[in-house]
Structures are given as C-alpha cells and as structure tokens.
Amino acid sequence: MADDGPSVGRHHDRPAFHRTPRSPRARAPGRRDEDSIPNPALHRRGRRRGHRLPGWRPGLRPRSLCVVLRIMKPSIRRLIILSIATLPLLASAGERAPEAAAAEGIPEVLTLSWCLERARQANPALEQDAASAAAAKERIAPAGALDDPRFSYEASNIPTGDFDFASTPLSGNQLGFKQKFPFPGVLGNREAAARAAAKAADWQLEDRQLRIAAAVERAWAELGFAHRALAITDRNIDLLRQLTRIAETKYSVGRGLQQDVLRAQVELTRLLNERLSRVASVERAEASLAALLDLPPETRLPDTTDLADDAPLPTLTELVERLEERSPLLKRLRERIEEADRLERVARLEGYPDFDLGVGYRIRRSVPGDPVDGDDFVSAGITIRLPIDRRKWQARVAERQALARRARADYRNAHAALLNSLRSRFASLRQADSEVDLVGDGLIPQARQSLESTRSGYEVDKVDFLDLIDSQVSLLEAELRLERAWADRRAAFSAVEAAVGETLR
Template sequence: MKSYWWLGLMLIFGIAQAETTDQLTLEQALAQAERRNPSLAAIRARYEALRTLPDQAGSLPDPEISFNALNLPVDTFDIPQEAMTQLQLGLSQKFPFPGKLRLKAEAAEWEARAAGDDVEEWRLRLRRDVEGLWWRLFYLDRALEIVSLNQNLLRQFVEIAQTKYKVGQGLQQDVLLAQLELSRLIDRELQLQGLRAQEAARINALLDRPADTPVTLPRSTPRQLPEPAAEARLFTLAAHNRPLLARVRKQIEAAKTRVALAKKDFFPDFKLGAAHGFRSGRNPDGSSRTDFLSLKLSMSVPLYFATKQARAVDQRQSELIRERFQWQDTWNRVRAEIASALADYRRARNQVVLFDRGIIPQARQTVASMLAGYQVGKVDFLNLVSAQITLYNYEIQYWKTLAEARQALAKLEAAVGKPVTSQKGAK
C-alpha cells in the first residue's frame, strides 16, 4: 500500500510560505496613526487654539477713542458762535479690579493644559485601538493559513479514502466524511476572509488610508508575553501617568480659579478717561479761546450682588463640586479598566502557555499516532479526521488567544498611561 509518511510531516510541522513584501509592522502602524490620524490632528488643533486664550484673557480691554461735539448751537450750528462750544477728542481705558485679569488668565491656562492632556489621552487610545486591530488581523492571517493547510490535508484524506475504497479496504462513508469536512473548512475560510476585510478597513480608517488599501502583515512576530506589574503598582502608575486623570485634576484647578474670580466680581471695575476740547473763535477782549481738558473716573457698582454676583459664586462652587465628583468617578473607572485588562491579560497569557506547551504538542502527537495506526488499519478514518479537526481548532485557538493577550496588554498600557511590563518572567 502507498506510504503516507510525508502527510504526517505536513500535519505536524505545516507548510512554509514565502514572506510578503510591503508589510505593515506594528511599529509602522502605530507611527502612521500618530502622524496621520485626523481625529488626533483635530484634538491637537483644539489644544493649539486653547493655548492662545490665557494671553487674551489676561489682557486689558481695548481702549476707547471718542469724538464729541459739545454745546453746539442748534439755531445756526456755528461752532465759533458760543464760547462753550468745543470739538472734543477723548481716550478712555477700563481697568478691572486688581486680580481679575490674573485669575481669568490662570483659569484659561488650566483649561489649555487640560486640553494638552486630552491630546495625550487620545493618542493612548488611538495606539490601543490600532494595536488591537493589528493583532486581530495577525490572528486572522494565521487562522487563514491553518485553514488553507488543513484544506490541503483533507484533500489528501479524500485521496486516501478514495484509494482505499477502490481497492476494497475502505468505506464510502469515509470519502463522504472527508468531503464534508473539506466543505466546512471552505465555509470557515470565507467567514475569516470577510472578517479580515472588515478589520483591514477599520485599521485603514485609523491610519487615514483608503478603505480598500491592502494590509499585509508579517508572518512572524515575537510572541513573548511579559509578566505585568502587580495591580497595586499599576494603580500607582496610573495615578501619576494617566492623562485622563491629569486632565480632571487641571479642570478642578480651573474650577477653583473661577470660584475666586466670581468672588472678585463683588468689587467694582474702573474706567479712566481724558478728553481734549478744541474751541474756535475769540473772546470779547480779542484773545483766542483756550482749549479745555476733561478728566473722568467712573466705576461699576455691584448694586444687584444678591441676585447676580452671589448667585455666580454659588454657580462656580457647584461646578467645583461637580469636578471633584468627576475626579472620583474617573479614578474609579480607571481602576476598573486596569483590573479588567489585567485579568484578561493574565488569563490569555496562561492559556497561551497551556496551548503552546501542553495541548497543541499533545494533539500533534495524537494525530501522528492515529495516522500511523490508520495506515495499518488499526484506527478508523472517523477518529483520524476528528483528531485532525481537533488539532486544527486548537491551533486557531492558540493564535486567537495570543492576539487577545496582546490586545489586553494594549488596553492595560492605555489605562495606566505607560508600558507596564518588563522582560523578566516573559514566556
């Protein structure tokens, strides 16, 4: 009978394929996203706009220039007719109560700094999303490779079953079973191809590329899964590094400044002005009429402070309370994100080790043993196919779990605000 030892090698070791050019590595994807993503660019533009506000808020109001005609006789409109008639040129400047401009500029500065934290927070989330999609695509590529390999193997199974059936050593049901499993693999391949097209369109959108741009990933990548820091350590790192928390802290400072500014509104603003009055004509003694200089000082009177300034202080204090509650809510959500991502990572990391060192080697040995037994008629065809399908499912599950571990690690680093692992204890 024909020897099928080479089929066993294919089952155990797989088929090597040529590397593809123009590959999108994870580092390239992250760099392109930070450089080209339009949403991140929009957040940066908003930050640049807000950076200009402190100088504006801390500047004095624009001075006013006035042109006046005083004591003009309405019977003749003759300017020299009356001694008190004058054409006046004035200049005035408003001066807010001392400290108001400083507080306005300080509040705007805190808001601008908070917008800077928004940029960093969005960058972290973008990197998390890009990395998650990249690993999802990597898993789908490996799954498609495994499906293709198993299709070839099942075609060989069909050949074997047909050959044995023709010589009277096999059953027709073995042929039909192999053909059915092959059809199922073709269906699975179509599903995986559809999922890959969707994920490729999503990562292209994040990289600001046309949706139909081909996305080719490397066939191999380092598979080490480092040991993460302890949960308490991650909480400490997040408290100091997470931009989202820094932004809320700055918003609290801005709210405090606005409370102080509202209290300053109980004090009046001042307005200082000067005007030069030009007179024409002559006095009764024949001398020229002298010009007039007018000076003016005025101030606002917070007469309705009970319904205006006092209520404004209440408003700003309520806003400060809101920001403090917002801080606590944000901190709770950040800790929940860290705990969830850490649990997902540890679970996936342990599963990867289990698949890599235990389940898959055992499944390969089982398939090889059954193949040898089938060749000498000690194992029926159904058990051989079942063992191969089990190995196929485990191999796909391995790559899926590896991708999930990497996605969880990306979420964990985004939640903390910085890398959270070391190579010590990598598996």
C-alpha cells in the same frame, strides 16, 4: 425505485461498482465518454432516476469524486459543489492591489511600527484634538488682557445760531479716551482658568494618542490573526484532502468504510465553509485598521509580522502606582478642577465694582472775553459699576460652585472606573499570557504527536478513521487558539498601557 448506490449501513459489503484499479489512461471496452453520448444531459438525468440509457452500463467504476457525490445526500452534495465552485471567487477576494498599497506607502509586510506612525500622522481624531489643544493655548492671552480702550470725539457747545466754534469760550473739539478696569484679581483668575483649560486639552491629546495606539495595535493584531487563521484553515484543507484520498483509496480496495469517505467529505466541506468566514474576517479587519490609519476604503492590507510578543508582565501594584502618577485622563480631569475653581473665583470677584477711567482734551479757539485766552481744556473722570442686584451675582457664584463640584465628581468617577478597567484588562492580559504558554508549549505539541500517531495507525488499519478526523480537528483548534491568544495578549497589553498612560514595552 432504483438504488442510488451502496447502503451506508452495509459496512462489510464490497461496493457493487468495485473493479480492479486500472491505469488512468485505460478505459473499459465499450465504455463511452460523455462527449460520445448523443444527449449528455438526458443521460445524466437518466442515471439519477435509475434508467439504463444507451451509453451507460452498470458495474463500471466512475471517478472517485463522482462516486462520493452520487452516494451522498443531495443537501451535502450541493454544499460540496457550491464550496468547490466558490474557490476561484475566494482566491480573487484574497488578491491584493499593489498599486493602491504602493500609493499609500504600505510595506509588503505590515509592521506595527509603520501603523502607529501612520496613525500619528493621519488619524483624524488626533488631528481634531491637536487643533483643539492649539486653539485652547490661543485663549490664554486674551483671557488675561484688558478690554480695548475706547476713543471718543465730541463737537462741544456749538451755538445753534451760527454753528461757529469761535462764538463762545466753551465751544471746542473734545477728544476722549476711556479704559475699563475690572476688579483686581478678575483678569488673573481668568488667565489661570484658560491656562488650566489649555493643559487639559494637551492631556486630552495625549490620552487620545494612547487610546488610538491601543486601538491600532488591537486592529493590527486582529488582522494578523485573521490572516493566520485563514492560512491555518487552508493548510488543514490540504491535509484533509490528503486524508480524504487515503480514505477513498482504502475504500476502493475494500479496506475502508463508506462512512469514512463521507465523514472526510463532510469535514472538508465544513472547512471550505469556514474558509468563507475567514476571508470575511480578513476583510473586516482590513476595514477596521484602514479606518484608524485614514486609508481609502478600497485599500487592501498585507499580512502582518509575527504576533508573538514576549514582553514581561508588570505587577498590578506597579500598574496602579503608574496610573496614579501618569494617567493623562486623570491629569486632564485635575486641570478641569483647577479651571472650575478659578472660574468660581472670577464669579465672586465680578460681583464687586469695576471701573472706567477716562481722560478728555478740548481744543478751543481764542474769543473775545475768554479769561484764559483760548487755552485748551483737559478733563479726567472715573465711572464705577454698582452691582446692586446681589441675587444675580450670587446666582452666578452658585452656578460656578455647582460646576466645580461636578468637576470633582467627574474625577472621582473616572478614577474609580479607570482602576476597575485596569484590573479587568490586567486579568485579560494574564489570561492571554497563560494561554499562550499552555497552548504553545503543551497543547499544540501534544496535538501534533497525536495526529501523527493516529495517521500512522490508520494507514495500517489499527485506528478508526473518525479518530483520525478528531485528531486533525484538535490540531486545527489548538493552532487557532494559539494565534488567538497572541492577538488577545497584544490587545490586552495595549489596553493596559492606554489606561496607565505610558508604554510598558
């Protein structure tokens, strides 16, 4: 079988295809361009199979990329070709739509303040809670109002013989009004329960605003990290291409190893493949933030401002005190307890009689023999509801008592969960803050110095190429860790603010 190229294991052998470098415009005598070959496809197949077809002479030096591709394993070669072929697609995927962004008023650089303002105005969840709060306020007045009075009309005592109102002194047109009065205290407690429910709805809206703000900042930071991770990956791809050219140059003059070229190409392919994931991460982050801002799904969002945020961290004790005082979630649940207590009192009072008061006025005609000579009649009366079936009313009271116990249990459960969540989020915040200091002040400067030193050493053959690649990878990971730490710090800070119930920055 024909040899496809120099063996990877022959580290000290000069490649068979090595020639003294020529000017890029020079061409060896007798060498044919591919356009001059009668059948280029057959020519290429013949070279892959080791056949010596017309137009091909062994020993001539191909271009460096062709050399590397030819000596690689087929699987690695296909991956590199696929990555190079997808670069135009990735570039087109990263393009923005200025018209759509301008239509929505999106700035060229996406700021957090713009996103928060947009969410306050357009987020459907906030609109839903705002409508619920407005509806709850409108229930207060009806809850404390009496039922509408009732009007009645009666054609009273008409003889069936002649249907004449003037036949008897008792005949007439009866007009009546009735008003129902519940037992004292029922209406007041109903109104108080409705007012507590309205306050709970207001606190629900405020809690939702804080949670939406935290979600927006988290999505905004994630979008910023995705953009920066993509930029870091692109920058490292360019740098690795430079290292690859250095390795190829040293290899072409016999000072380098074939495995150095292969390792550089493999690492470059890994970064190209990672770039695919970075582009997808940008699109996912855009979709998450666009949903919170109620933007069309096809809207493309620009890069964000700097993720760095050096706001000082409060202590956990301060956060717990503020949570007890300011948390809208706990305030909402306290209002729910008040509402449940009021409704329990309503159930007790409804077990007592209520009253219907009525007045009537009969319009009569004067008839012979009428002792009052046709004077109109006035009447008044009262109707009392008798709650005889005590089991029914006791069951209603028991139901309201159970609901009041549930409201208190909900408060205790939410209080414990909120404290636990606050401690967890504060721990994440401290971890991210410490990682920002560690990576930004220590790891990244060290990684950059190591890369520069290793690169200088490699250019004078004092450092192995694998060490150079490792230094480059270490710097890439450190830069990504710093951006990830900034994004995590913002997300954790906003989550702490949502739990506490107020802005801390």
